[in-house]
Amino acid sequence: MADAKSTSESGKGQPTFIARRKKARAGTPMTNPPLTPLIDVFLFLIIFFLLGCKFAQYEGTIPANLPKTGSGLGESSEIALPPIRIMLQPADEKGDTITIATDGAIGKRSVSDMQELCTILAEWGQKHGVVGKDVPKGRKQPIFIHPVLKVRWGFVVDAFNQAVRAGYTEVGVAPSRNAPPT
Amino acid sequence: MAGGGGGGKGAKGGAALNINLTPMIDCTMLLVIFFLLTTEIASSNFVALDLPKPTIPIGRTFPSENRVIINVMPYSDEVIQKDPRKAHRAATFEMEPRRYTKDTLLGVKGDGRSLKAQLQSSAAGRGIDTKDLTVVIRSDAKIDYSEVEMIWACIQDAGCEKVQLATWIDKKGGE
Numbered sequence: 003m004a005d006a007k008s009t010s011e012s013g014k015g016q017p018t019f020i021a022r023r024k025k026a027r028a029g030t031p032m033t034n035p036p037l038t039p040l041i042d043v044f045l046f047l048i049i050f051f052l053l054g055c056k057f058a059q060y061e062g063t064i065p066a067n068l069p070k071t072g073s074g075l076g077e078s079s080e081i082a083l084p085p086i087r088i089m090l091q092p093a094d095e096k097g098d099t100i101t102i103a104t105d106g107a108i109g110k111r112s113v114s115d116m117q118e119l120c121t122i123l124a125e126w127g128q129k130h131g132v133v134g135k136d137v138p139k140g141r142k143q144p145i146f147i148h149p150v151l152k153v154r155w156g157f158v159v160d161a162f163n164q165a166v167r168a169g170y171t172e173v174g175v176a177p178s179r180n181a182p183p184t
Numbered sequence: 185m186a187g188g189g190g191g192g193k194g195a196k197g198g199a200a201l202n203i204n205l206t207p208m209i210d211c212t213m214l215l216v217i218f219f220l221l222t223t224e225i226a227s228s229n230f231v232a233l234d235l236p237k238p239t240i241p242i243g244r245t246f247p248s249e250n251r252v253i254i255n256v257m258p259y260s261d262e263v264i265q266k267d268p269r270k271a272h273r274a275a276t277f278e279m280e281p282r283r284y285t286k287d288t289l290l291g292v293k294g295d296g297r298s299l300k301a302q303l304q305s306s307a308a309g310r311g312i313d314t315k316d317l318t319v320v321i322r323s324d325a326k327i328d329y330s331e332v333e334m335i336w337a338c339i340q341d342a343g344c345e346k347v348q349l350a351t352w353i354d355k356k357g358g359e
Contacts, residue, residue, distance in 0.1 A: 037209065060352060065346075116238070120239075152330075166242055167242045
């Protein structure tokens with residue numbers, strides 16, 4: 003630095019950095035910093051976030067704290083009331099559609115879709131006073147979903163969702179079978 | 185915030201209009217900051233899956249603490265094209281930090297020893313009891329229930345009482 007200063011002050015030899023800056027201040031206009039790389043980087047970042055981010059707020063969970071059982075899925079000896087049974091069976095060979103039926107405490111009924119299932123369960127629960135937060139533990143109506151072996155997971159979760167939506171808290175899933183229980 | 189290009193003089197003396205980049209850079213920076221603050225980087229826990237979409241879902245937000253997520257992965261389209269019988273079967277089970285096959289997770293006998301041990305060690309690592317561990321089953325909707333029920337049974341056998349099923353929820357976060 004000292005050498006550069008002395009060179010510029012003496013005015014001999016090549017102009018140094020400081021000398022060039024002084025010259026720039028004196029006459030020639032300052033150039034703006036190049037913004038193109040900055041914009042490029044920002045655009046890349048935006049595209050990265052748009053493509054790489056997961057909008058986790060659209061994903062949630064249904065609590066499935068099943069009634070306590072001895073081992074694995076199934077029915078518990080602690081359950082006091084006869085359960086409502088929801089039978090799920092594939093309606094076609096591919097399993098893309100589902101047949102829904104109820105049995106047990108609610109009686110044998112054929113259900114057209116999940117919306118109707120929720121309505122039936124909610125009406126029955128309110129009529130018998132077995133749903134809601136104020137219901138004592140011994141009066142809580144259990145529901146068991148019985149999927150046949152080839153039922154898709156999506157339908158089981160949907161049926162579970164409807165039972166919880168109808169106000170039931172004791173919802174369980176029975177082990178799958180090759181045919182619905184008789 | 186950002187200095188932009190202003191007007192300038194063309195090569196032949198006439199005024200050449202440069203595009204003012206300042207508002208664009210400002211907006212871009214705001215967008216970058218917005219994404220940085222609001223989005224969650226896709227973690228290995230949330231692998232891409234076609235989750236169940238229930239009619240009027242009541243799903244709640246994901247538990248943030250003391251959770252273990254078990255992802256039940258389907259086979260890829262290429263594998264299914266070669267062998268259509270695998271269309272609704274589970275290919276792998278992902279539980280941080282490992283990926284399991286059915287045999288490695290449940291054992292050849294299907295007693296689920298490895299899964300139980302994993303859950304118990306996860307709970308012990310967090311200093312909680314196994315029954316306080318929240319296990320989220322995150323399975324593809326097209327997979328047969330029979331593939332998932334074994335996992336569910338093992339989770340219950342391990343003593344986990346808090347089981348949750350991952351679903352898509354509406355934008356408002358359920359009912």
